[in-house]
Amino acid sequence: MTIHPPRTKHLGELMTPLVVSIEDGATLREAAAAMASAKVGTVAIVENGDITGIVSERDLVTTLAGGGDPDEVRVAEVMSRQPRYLTVSDSVPAAAHAMLSAGIRHLPIIDECQLVGIVSLRDVTAALVESGEKLDGGALEVEQELSHPGG
Numbered sequence: 670m671t672i673h674p675p676r677t678k679h680l681g682e683l684m685t686p687l688v689v690s691i692e693d694g695a696t697l698r699e700a701a702a703a704m705a706s707a708k709v710g711t712v713a714i715v716e717n718g719d720i721t722g723i724v725s726e727r728d729l730v731t732t733l734a735g736g737g738d739p740d741e742v743r744v745a746e747v748m749s750r751q752p753r754y755l756t757v758s759d760s761v762p763a764a765a766h767a768m769l770s771a772g773i774r775h776l777p778i779i780d781e782c783q784l785v786g787i788v789s790l791r792d793v794t795a796a797l798v799e800s801g802e803k804l805d806g807g808a809l810e811v812e813q814e815l816s817h818p819g820g
């Protein structure tokens with residue numbers, strides 16, 4: 670009997686193919702409504718087929734907690750511009766590294782220069798646990814980074 674290690678998934682297999690996009694002139698209330706309707710934690714801002722920004726639940730909460738009016742503040746004012754992204758052929762550990770280093774929870778996924786999906790930190794964590802895969806030095810290093818971000 671031969672035992673094979675778990676196969677590492679590529680992001681194309683892991684991503685959520687539903688990408689909710691919104692125009693940069695939309696209000697935060699419109700962005701929140703789009704997220705709630707699609708049951709997602711992020712919306713992409715796409716212009717001419719290119720992803721120009723991303724707005725997450727965290728962006729909404731931070732802005733509203735700071736006194737921003739959801740009917741006046743525009744997505745363009747709070748979006749993360751030129752967000753980091755990976756491709757459908759990139760690995761789950763690559764996504765984990767990208768998310769940890771940038772302090773983000775959602776990564777756009779590109780295929781042939783087109784936005785085709787989103788991968789969340791929850792998706793990446795579940796895939797790593799399922800595969801038993803370790804990141805550069807093992808799970809302890811990743812656990813310490815998650816417990817003590819930035820140092």
